[in-house]
Amino acid sequence: MKTKLLLSALLLPIFCFSQEYQVFKSLRYDEDYSFIKNDSTKSDWYSKMKFIPLNASKDTYLSLGGDVRFQYFYAKNENWGDGPQDSDGYVLSRYLFHADFHAGKFFRAFVQAQSSLADGRIDPSPVDQNPLDLHQAFADFNIINEGSKKLIVRAGRQELSYGSQRLVALREGPNNRQSFDGLKLITEKENVSADFFFTNYVIARNGIFDDTSNQDRQFWGSYFVFNKIPVIKNIDIYYLGYKRTKANFDDAKGRELRHSLGTRIWGKSGNWRYDGEAVFQFGDVAEKKVSAWTASINSGYRFNSVKFKPEIGFKTEIISGDKTQGDSMLQTFNPLFPRGAYFGLASVIGPSNLIDFHPSLSFEITKNIDWIVDYDMFWRYSGNDGIYAPNTSLIYPGNTTTKKKIGNQLESEIVWEPTPFLYFRLEGTWFQAKDYIKASGTGKNIFFAGITTQLKF
Known part of the structure; x- marks a missing residue:
């Protein structure tokens, strides 16, 4: 009884606070708690943790926060x-804690530690297991910080996320989020914002404070966002450069230098939502010239006047693959740093050499409970190229069969968010292997189930 009373006393301020403010963002460093400075009603322990004044004027302050997530997954015929099979399932846990220091309007420092553990996982990869490390540590120098006008120089280890996260993502789905070491220039004026950056990818290692900046994988670029455009609403235009010393595609191995030019149009109009994106890539991998591309459409219509507010969604992608083995060209698309669970948390395929048709249906059962059902159909774009994981590692080569059908995937999930602080998800995925998979390996159907619970503060 005492334990329940103590727990209630600790959580009650959090629940009360969550009803007033929708504070959490996917990039935690984008959150701003300076509003607590002049609000005398915020006297509970949680508010005091989010805004800790360090001088009399309260212009210098510290904000603390974190994220704790536990997941249980079971996979049949992974x-x-x-490869090795696990009949018992495994538990993934992730802990993220951060401190955000502000000194007036013109300087801030952000530090975040991450611990990602995989219990019962057979041969866990760095995406699952990274016991303890410095995930982010950067300083912002705010050269201009006046309302809608901003000019910020950011230096250090940081997360990057752009657009729909097709090419540059936090990697929130997998257990270990990803980060980069480098410099970024952030600009904003009225309805236009732009980032310019040069970074090295941070390699996760299975140890304590041993993640290192990797000059073998360099990433740079510029990303422009234009808002409030007539008719189309919003448009992104970007250039991304990528270099790695050891690329490994089905028909090319060696040093990779790749440039990506892309645009994205997105927004909402009434009950409609839409997101269309196109990317062209050029460069070289070893002695082969790169000429790759992708185009996608993600749209949906929500019936707000109907019970449960059903939404019909449709997504399709065409992603190029290599046309001819042994020639001087490579058409395999590189998704760079995409969200890890690209086609659901089962994450069996990455976005290279692929045609994907993906209808979905979602319901708002209650204000805080959503039910989503989606069905995915996959084909190889090119019958001469293999299929790849999200990190472009080759799963199966292209020469096992001329058949293109990879398989069909049915997924369903129930998501409950009682407050912005708490998140629960129950999901199940069934992947039906088709001709190409059956010709390339054991070819069994996959069943995947998972339970997720998450607390943010």
């Missing part, structure tokens, strides 16, 4: 039955 990797279509190839």
Whole structure:
């Protein structure tokens, strides 16, 4: 009884606070708690943790926060039955804690530690297991910080996220989020914002404070966002440069230098939402010239006047693959740093050499409970190229068969968010292996189930 009373006393301020403010963002460093400075009603322990004044004027302050997530997953016939199999399932846990220091309007420092653990996972990868490390540590120098006008120089280890996260993502789905070491220039004026950056990818290692900046994988670029455009609402235009010393595609191995030019149109109009994106890539991998591309459409219509507010969604992608083995060209698209669970948390395929048709249906059961059902159909774009994981590692080569059908995936999930602080998800995925998978490996159907619970503060 005492334990329940103590727990209630600790959580009650959090629940009360959550009803007033929708504070959490996917990039935690974008959150701003300076509003507490002049609000005398915020005297509970949680508010005091989010805004800790360090001088009399309260212009210098510290904000603390974090994220704790636990997941249980069970997979039958993981990797279509190839490789070691686990009949018991495994538990993933992730802990993120950060401190955000502000000194007036013109300087801030952000530090975040991450611990990602995989219990019961057979041969966990760095995406699952990274016991303890410095995930982010950067300083912002606010050269201009006046309302809608901003000019900020950011230096240090940081997360990057752009657009729909097709090419540059936090990697929130997998257990270990990703980060980059480098410099970024952030600009904003009225309805236009732009980032310019040069970074090295941070390699996660299975140790304590041993993640290192990797000059073998360099990433740079510029990203422009134009808002409030007539008719189309919003448009992104970007250039992304990428270099790595050891690329490994089905028909090319060696040093990779790749440039990506892309645009994205997105927004909402009434009950409609829409997101269309196109990217062209050029460069070289070893002695081969790169000429790759992708185009996608993600749209949906929500019936707000109907019970449960059903939304019909449709997404399709065409992603190029290599046309001819042994020639001087490579058409395999590189998704760079995409969200890890690209086609659901089962994450069996990455976005390279792919045609994907993806209808979905979602319901708002209550204000805080959503039910989503989606069905995905996959084909190889090119019958001469293989299929790849989200990190472009080759799963199966292209020469096992001329058949293109990879398989069909049915997924359903129930998401409950009682407050912005708490998140629960129950999900199940069934992947039906088709001709290409059956010709390339064991070819069994996959069943995947998972339970997620998450607390943000």
